[in-house]
Amino acid sequence: MNTLMKKLLLLVCVWTPLAQAHAVDHRIEVSTAAIITLNYANERPFAHKQYTLTPAGQNKPMQVGETDAQGRIAFVPGELRHWRLKASSADGHGVNREIIVPAPLQSETALPATAASTSDSPSPPMQAIVPTRLSPPCDQPVWLRASIGLALMFGLFGLYQIFLRHRPR
Protein backbone atom coordinates (compact mmCIF):
# COMPACT_ATOMS: atom_id res chain seq x y z
CA MET A 1 0.00 0.00 0.00
CA ASN A 2 1.57 3.22 -1.08
CA THR A 3 1.70 6.39 0.99
CA LEU A 4 -1.19 8.00 -0.84
CA MET A 5 -3.41 5.00 -0.19
CA LYS A 6 -2.47 5.00 3.49
CA LYS A 7 -3.35 8.69 3.78
CA LEU A 8 -6.61 8.09 1.99
CA LEU A 9 -7.46 5.20 4.32
CA LEU A 10 -6.65 7.36 7.34
CA LEU A 11 -8.80 10.17 5.96
CA VAL A 12 -11.72 7.82 5.39
CA CYS A 13 -11.38 6.34 8.87
CA VAL A 14 -11.38 9.76 10.50
CA TRP A 15 -13.92 11.38 8.25
CA THR A 16 -16.58 8.69 8.23
CA PRO A 17 -17.42 8.78 11.96
CA LEU A 18 -17.59 12.56 11.77
CA ALA A 19 -20.06 12.35 8.92
CA GLN A 20 -22.18 10.03 11.05
CA ALA A 21 -22.25 12.67 13.79
CA HIS A 22 -25.00 14.50 11.86
CA ALA A 23 -27.39 11.62 12.09
CA VAL A 24 -30.26 11.81 14.60
CA ASP A 25 -30.33 8.69 16.66
CA HIS A 26 -33.15 7.68 18.93
CA ARG A 27 -33.55 5.71 22.08
CA ILE A 28 -36.71 4.45 23.71
CA GLU A 29 -36.69 4.38 27.48
CA VAL A 30 -39.49 3.38 29.82
CA SER A 31 -39.44 6.00 32.54
CA THR A 32 -41.64 8.12 34.77
CA ALA A 33 -43.36 11.03 33.09
CA ALA A 34 -45.83 13.62 34.28
CA ILE A 35 -48.88 14.17 32.15
CA ILE A 36 -50.68 17.50 32.25
CA THR A 37 -54.15 17.57 30.75
CA LEU A 38 -55.55 20.86 29.57
CA ASN A 39 -59.17 21.32 28.62
CA TYR A 40 -61.74 24.03 28.20
CA ALA A 41 -64.37 24.52 30.88
CA ASN A 42 -66.81 22.47 28.80
CA GLU A 43 -64.38 19.52 28.94
CA ARG A 44 -63.24 19.86 25.33
CA PRO A 45 -59.51 19.20 25.10
CA PHE A 46 -57.18 22.16 24.67
CA ALA A 47 -55.77 20.37 21.66
CA HIS A 48 -52.85 21.27 19.40
CA LYS A 49 -51.95 24.46 21.23
CA GLN A 50 -48.47 25.83 21.88
CA TYR A 51 -46.94 25.42 25.30
CA THR A 52 -43.67 26.00 27.12
CA LEU A 53 -42.55 24.33 30.34
CA THR A 54 -39.91 26.20 32.28
CA PRO A 55 -38.41 25.29 35.67
CA ALA A 56 -39.79 27.86 38.14
CA GLY A 57 -37.53 30.86 38.51
CA GLN A 58 -35.66 30.22 35.27
CA ASN A 59 -36.02 31.88 31.90
CA LYS A 60 -35.06 29.18 29.45
CA PRO A 61 -37.83 26.66 28.76
CA MET A 62 -37.02 23.01 29.30
CA GLN A 63 -39.69 21.87 26.88
CA VAL A 64 -41.56 23.62 24.08
CA GLY A 65 -44.22 22.03 21.98
CA GLU A 66 -47.85 21.51 21.15
CA THR A 67 -50.50 19.74 23.19
CA ASP A 68 -51.74 16.49 21.65
CA ALA A 69 -55.24 15.81 20.34
CA GLN A 70 -56.41 15.13 23.91
CA GLY A 71 -54.90 18.37 25.22
CA ARG A 72 -52.07 16.52 26.97
CA ILE A 73 -48.47 17.39 27.65
CA ALA A 74 -46.09 14.64 28.70
CA PHE A 75 -42.77 15.59 30.24
CA VAL A 76 -40.10 14.17 32.49
CA PRO A 77 -39.73 16.48 35.47
CA GLY A 78 -36.79 14.68 37.06
CA GLU A 79 -36.08 16.06 40.52
CA LEU A 80 -37.76 19.41 39.86
CA ARG A 81 -41.21 19.89 41.33
CA HIS A 82 -42.00 23.52 40.55
CA TRP A 83 -42.59 24.40 36.93
CA ARG A 84 -44.14 27.26 35.04
CA LEU A 85 -46.54 26.18 32.34
CA LYS A 86 -47.55 28.55 29.57
CA ALA A 87 -50.08 27.29 27.08
CA SER A 88 -52.09 29.54 24.84
CA SER A 89 -54.28 29.67 21.80
CA ALA A 90 -54.25 32.63 19.45
CA ASP A 91 -57.67 33.78 20.62
CA GLY A 92 -56.48 34.32 24.18
CA HIS A 93 -57.45 31.08 25.89
CA GLY A 94 -54.87 29.30 27.97
CA VAL A 95 -52.90 29.23 31.18
CA ASN A 96 -49.73 30.83 32.49
CA ARG A 97 -49.16 29.53 35.97
CA GLU A 98 -46.81 27.66 38.23
CA ILE A 99 -47.56 23.98 38.65
CA ILE A 100 -46.24 21.54 41.23
CA VAL A 101 -45.49 18.04 40.05
CA PRO A 102 -46.69 15.47 42.61
CA ALA A 103 -43.91 14.09 44.79
CA PRO A 104 -44.01 10.44 43.66
CA LEU A 105 -42.83 11.51 40.25
CA GLN A 106 -39.69 13.08 41.60
CA SER A 107 -37.73 9.90 42.06
CA GLU A 108 -37.37 7.82 38.96
CA THR A 109 -35.41 5.26 40.91
CA ALA A 110 -38.52 4.49 42.97
CA LEU A 111 -40.38 3.08 39.97
CA PRO A 112 -38.63 -0.29 39.68
CA ALA A 113 -39.05 -0.81 43.42
CA THR A 114 -42.79 -0.27 43.05
CA ALA A 115 -43.02 -2.46 40.01
CA ALA A 116 -41.43 -5.28 41.94
CA SER A 117 -44.38 -6.69 43.87
CA THR A 118 -42.06 -8.79 46.00
CA SER A 119 -40.56 -5.70 47.57
CA ASP A 120 -40.85 -5.52 51.34
CA SER A 121 -41.10 -1.75 51.21
CA PRO A 122 -44.06 -0.48 53.27
CA SER A 123 -44.57 2.47 50.92
CA PRO A 124 -47.90 2.52 49.07
CA PRO A 125 -47.98 1.58 45.39
CA MET A 126 -46.84 4.41 43.19
CA GLN A 127 -48.68 5.38 40.05
CA ALA A 128 -46.53 5.49 36.97
CA ILE A 129 -48.56 8.42 35.67
CA VAL A 130 -50.35 10.96 37.79
CA PRO A 131 -52.64 13.22 35.79
CA THR A 132 -52.35 16.82 36.93
CA ARG A 133 -55.44 18.67 35.90
CA LEU A 134 -55.31 22.44 35.81
CA SER A 135 -58.46 23.25 37.64
CA PRO A 136 -60.14 26.65 38.02
CA PRO A 137 -59.61 28.61 41.26
CA CYS A 138 -62.50 26.81 42.90
CA ASP A 139 -62.61 23.00 42.69
CA GLN A 140 -66.36 22.61 43.20
CA PRO A 141 -68.58 21.20 40.43
CA VAL A 142 -69.65 23.62 37.70
CA TRP A 143 -73.29 23.64 38.75
CA LEU A 144 -72.31 24.54 42.31
CA ARG A 145 -69.97 27.33 41.23
CA ALA A 146 -72.62 28.73 38.89
CA SER A 147 -75.15 28.61 41.74
CA ILE A 148 -72.74 30.33 44.14
CA GLY A 149 -72.27 33.09 41.56
CA LEU A 150 -76.01 33.54 41.16
CA ALA A 151 -76.54 33.53 44.92
CA LEU A 152 -73.86 36.18 45.42
CA MET A 153 -75.28 38.31 42.64
CA PHE A 154 -78.90 38.15 43.76
CA GLY A 155 -77.76 38.54 47.36
CA LEU A 156 -75.92 41.77 46.62
CA PHE A 157 -78.78 43.19 44.60
CA GLY A 158 -81.18 42.12 47.34
CA LEU A 159 -79.11 43.86 50.01
CA TYR A 160 -79.05 47.03 47.94
CA GLN A 161 -82.81 46.80 47.50
CA ILE A 162 -83.24 46.53 51.28
CA PHE A 163 -80.86 49.45 51.75
CA LEU A 164 -82.90 51.59 49.35
CA ARG A 165 -86.16 50.71 51.07
CA HIS A 166 -84.89 51.65 54.48
CA ARG A 167 -82.85 54.72 53.63
CA PRO A 168 -84.10 58.01 55.05
CA ARG A 169 -85.95 60.04 52.44
Next chain:
Amino acid sequence: MHIPDGFLSPQTYLPAAALAVGAWAWAGRHLRSRLDETLIPRLALLTALAYGLGLVMLPLPGGTSGHALGVALLTLLFGLRLAFLAYSGVLLLQALLFGAGGLTALPVNALAMGLAGSATAILTFKLLRPLNESIAVLATAWVSVMVSGVLVALALGIQPLIAHQPDGTPLFFPFGLAITLPAVLLPHALIGIGEAALTLLVWRYAKSRKWIA
Protein backbone atom coordinates in the same frame (compact mmCIF):
# COMPACT_ATOMS: atom_id res chain seq x y z
CA MET B 1 -63.01 36.51 25.04
CA HIS B 2 -61.89 36.77 28.67
CA ILE B 3 -58.16 37.33 29.00
CA PRO B 4 -56.72 35.06 31.69
CA ASP B 5 -54.03 35.88 34.24
CA GLY B 6 -50.47 35.76 33.02
CA PHE B 7 -51.15 36.80 29.45
CA LEU B 8 -50.82 40.55 29.97
CA SER B 9 -47.68 42.42 30.98
CA PRO B 10 -47.67 44.87 33.91
CA GLN B 11 -47.15 47.62 31.32
CA THR B 12 -50.65 46.75 30.14
CA TYR B 13 -52.62 45.84 33.23
CA LEU B 14 -51.32 48.52 35.60
CA PRO B 15 -52.37 51.51 33.45
CA ALA B 16 -55.58 49.65 32.65
CA ALA B 17 -56.23 49.19 36.37
CA ALA B 18 -55.80 52.93 36.97
CA LEU B 19 -58.14 53.69 34.10
CA ALA B 20 -60.69 51.11 35.24
CA VAL B 21 -60.74 52.41 38.82
CA GLY B 22 -61.48 55.87 37.46
CA ALA B 23 -64.19 54.46 35.19
CA TRP B 24 -65.78 52.46 38.03
CA ALA B 25 -65.78 55.57 40.24
CA TRP B 26 -67.40 57.57 37.45
CA ALA B 27 -69.98 54.86 36.79
CA GLY B 28 -70.79 54.58 40.49
CA ARG B 29 -71.45 58.28 41.00
CA HIS B 30 -75.03 59.16 41.84
CA LEU B 31 -75.86 55.47 41.75
CA ARG B 32 -78.66 55.90 44.25
CA SER B 33 -80.45 58.39 42.05
CA ARG B 34 -80.21 56.15 39.00
CA LEU B 35 -80.91 52.81 40.61
CA ASP B 36 -84.35 52.81 42.16
CA GLU B 37 -86.33 49.97 43.70
CA THR B 38 -88.19 49.11 40.49
CA LEU B 39 -84.99 48.84 38.48
CA ILE B 40 -83.02 46.56 40.80
CA PRO B 41 -84.93 43.29 40.18
CA ARG B 42 -84.68 43.78 36.42
CA LEU B 43 -81.00 44.66 36.61
CA ALA B 44 -80.38 41.62 38.80
CA LEU B 45 -82.20 39.38 36.35
CA LEU B 46 -80.42 40.71 33.26
CA THR B 47 -77.04 40.68 35.00
CA ALA B 48 -77.67 37.05 35.89
CA LEU B 49 -78.48 36.42 32.23
CA ALA B 50 -75.18 38.00 31.17
CA TYR B 51 -73.42 35.87 33.79
CA GLY B 52 -75.11 32.76 32.42
CA LEU B 53 -74.34 33.66 28.82
CA GLY B 54 -70.67 33.94 29.70
CA LEU B 55 -70.68 30.41 31.08
CA VAL B 56 -72.25 28.70 28.08
CA MET B 57 -69.29 27.81 25.90
CA LEU B 58 -70.23 27.46 22.26
CA PRO B 59 -67.99 25.13 20.25
CA LEU B 60 -66.60 26.97 17.24
CA PRO B 61 -64.85 25.89 14.04
CA GLY B 62 -61.13 25.44 14.59
CA GLY B 63 -61.42 23.60 17.89
CA THR B 64 -61.93 26.68 20.02
CA SER B 65 -65.01 27.88 21.85
CA GLY B 66 -66.61 31.18 22.71
CA HIS B 67 -69.58 32.69 24.46
CA ALA B 68 -72.00 35.57 24.19
CA LEU B 69 -71.53 38.66 26.39
CA GLY B 70 -74.87 40.32 27.06
CA VAL B 71 -73.28 43.77 27.36
CA ALA B 72 -75.41 45.33 24.63
CA LEU B 73 -78.52 43.97 26.30
CA LEU B 74 -77.58 45.52 29.64
CA THR B 75 -76.72 48.80 27.95
CA LEU B 76 -79.95 49.09 25.97
CA LEU B 77 -82.01 48.46 29.08
CA PHE B 78 -80.03 50.26 31.77
CA GLY B 79 -77.61 52.68 30.14
CA LEU B 80 -73.84 52.80 29.96
CA ARG B 81 -72.90 53.31 33.60
CA LEU B 82 -75.09 50.62 35.09
CA ALA B 83 -74.21 48.19 32.31
CA PHE B 84 -70.51 48.77 32.88
CA LEU B 85 -70.79 48.26 36.63
CA ALA B 86 -73.01 45.20 36.31
CA TYR B 87 -70.79 43.58 33.70
CA SER B 88 -67.68 44.28 35.76
CA GLY B 89 -69.33 42.34 38.57
CA VAL B 90 -70.09 39.51 36.16
CA LEU B 91 -66.44 39.41 35.07
CA LEU B 92 -65.27 39.37 38.68
CA LEU B 93 -67.50 36.41 39.55
CA GLN B 94 -66.49 34.51 36.42
CA ALA B 95 -62.82 35.07 37.24
CA LEU B 96 -63.16 34.04 40.89
CA LEU B 97 -65.39 31.03 40.41
CA PHE B 98 -64.47 29.71 36.99
CA GLY B 99 -61.04 31.09 36.18
CA ALA B 100 -62.66 32.61 33.09
CA GLY B 101 -60.55 35.72 32.84
CA GLY B 102 -57.99 36.66 35.44
CA LEU B 103 -57.92 39.13 38.30
CA THR B 104 -54.91 41.01 36.92
CA ALA B 105 -56.63 41.06 33.54
CA LEU B 106 -59.97 42.14 35.05
CA PRO B 107 -59.44 45.87 34.34
CA VAL B 108 -58.61 45.18 30.69
CA ASN B 109 -61.54 42.80 30.34
CA ALA B 110 -63.88 45.27 32.05
CA LEU B 111 -62.71 48.19 29.92
CA ALA B 112 -62.81 46.22 26.66
CA MET B 113 -66.09 44.38 27.17
CA GLY B 114 -67.89 46.41 29.82
CA LEU B 115 -67.03 50.00 29.01
CA ALA B 116 -66.07 49.97 25.33
CA GLY B 117 -68.73 47.38 24.51
CA SER B 118 -71.35 49.44 26.28
CA ALA B 119 -70.24 52.77 24.79
CA THR B 120 -70.25 51.24 21.32
CA ALA B 121 -73.72 49.88 21.94
CA ILE B 122 -75.02 53.33 22.91
CA LEU B 123 -73.45 55.02 19.88
CA THR B 124 -74.58 52.37 17.40
CA PHE B 125 -78.12 52.36 18.72
CA LYS B 126 -78.41 56.15 18.65
CA LEU B 127 -77.06 56.20 15.12
CA LEU B 128 -79.28 53.49 13.68
CA ARG B 129 -82.48 53.83 15.71
CA PRO B 130 -83.99 56.46 13.38
CA LEU B 131 -83.68 54.03 10.45
CA ASN B 132 -85.22 50.93 11.99
CA GLU B 133 -85.36 50.04 15.65
CA SER B 134 -85.09 46.25 15.27
CA ILE B 135 -82.16 46.50 12.89
CA ALA B 136 -80.58 49.02 15.25
CA VAL B 137 -80.82 46.53 18.13
CA LEU B 138 -79.37 43.71 16.03
CA ALA B 139 -76.50 45.89 14.79
CA THR B 140 -75.88 47.26 18.28
CA ALA B 141 -75.32 43.81 19.76
CA TRP B 142 -73.12 42.62 16.89
CA VAL B 143 -70.97 45.76 16.73
CA SER B 144 -70.62 45.78 20.51
CA VAL B 145 -69.26 42.22 20.48
CA MET B 146 -66.88 43.01 17.61
CA VAL B 147 -65.49 46.20 19.15
CA SER B 148 -64.88 44.36 22.41
CA GLY B 149 -63.18 41.64 20.39
CA VAL B 150 -60.93 44.14 18.60
CA LEU B 151 -59.80 45.62 21.92
CA VAL B 152 -59.15 42.21 23.48
CA ALA B 153 -57.21 41.13 20.38
CA LEU B 154 -55.20 44.38 20.49
CA ALA B 155 -54.39 43.94 24.18
CA LEU B 156 -53.18 40.40 23.52
CA GLY B 157 -51.48 41.07 20.19
CA ILE B 158 -49.28 43.91 21.43
CA GLN B 159 -47.78 41.76 24.20
CA PRO B 160 -44.94 40.29 22.10
CA LEU B 161 -44.00 43.87 21.11
CA ILE B 162 -43.97 45.41 24.57
CA ALA B 163 -42.88 42.54 26.81
CA HIS B 164 -40.14 40.23 25.59
CA GLN B 165 -36.73 38.92 26.53
CA PRO B 166 -33.59 40.42 24.96
CA ASP B 167 -33.64 37.66 22.33
CA GLY B 168 -37.21 38.59 21.40
CA THR B 169 -38.96 35.68 23.14
CA PRO B 170 -42.35 36.93 24.36
CA LEU B 171 -42.66 36.97 28.13
CA PHE B 172 -46.41 36.80 28.38
CA PHE B 173 -48.50 36.13 25.27
CA PRO B 174 -46.74 34.73 22.21
CA PHE B 175 -49.01 35.70 19.32
CA GLY B 176 -48.88 39.04 17.49
CA LEU B 177 -51.69 41.15 16.08
CA ALA B 178 -51.66 39.41 12.70
CA ILE B 179 -52.76 36.25 14.51
CA THR B 180 -54.87 37.52 17.41
CA LEU B 181 -57.13 39.81 15.39
CA PRO B 182 -58.52 37.10 13.07
CA ALA B 183 -58.40 34.48 15.84
CA VAL B 184 -60.64 36.58 18.10
CA LEU B 185 -62.78 38.36 15.54
CA LEU B 186 -63.77 35.55 13.17
CA PRO B 187 -65.38 33.35 15.85
CA HIS B 188 -66.99 36.36 17.50
CA ALA B 189 -68.48 37.50 14.19
CA LEU B 190 -70.53 34.28 14.43
CA ILE B 191 -71.19 34.64 18.15
CA GLY B 192 -72.29 38.23 17.55
CA ILE B 193 -75.06 37.03 15.24
CA GLY B 194 -76.47 34.80 17.98
CA GLU B 195 -76.08 37.53 20.55
CA ALA B 196 -77.86 40.00 18.24
CA ALA B 197 -80.85 37.65 17.90
CA LEU B 198 -81.02 37.12 21.67
CA THR B 199 -80.71 40.84 22.34
CA LEU B 200 -83.57 41.62 19.98
CA LEU B 201 -85.72 38.97 21.64
CA VAL B 202 -85.15 40.38 25.12
CA TRP B 203 -85.43 43.94 23.88
CA ARG B 204 -88.88 43.25 22.42
CA TYR B 205 -89.97 41.55 25.64
CA ALA B 206 -88.71 44.50 27.67
CA LYS B 207 -90.59 46.92 25.43
CA SER B 208 -93.77 44.92 25.71
CA ARG B 209 -93.46 45.11 29.51
CA LYS B 210 -92.76 48.86 29.21
CA TRP B 211 -89.36 48.50 30.86
CA ILE B 212 -87.97 50.89 28.27
CA ALA B 213 -89.38 53.99 26.67
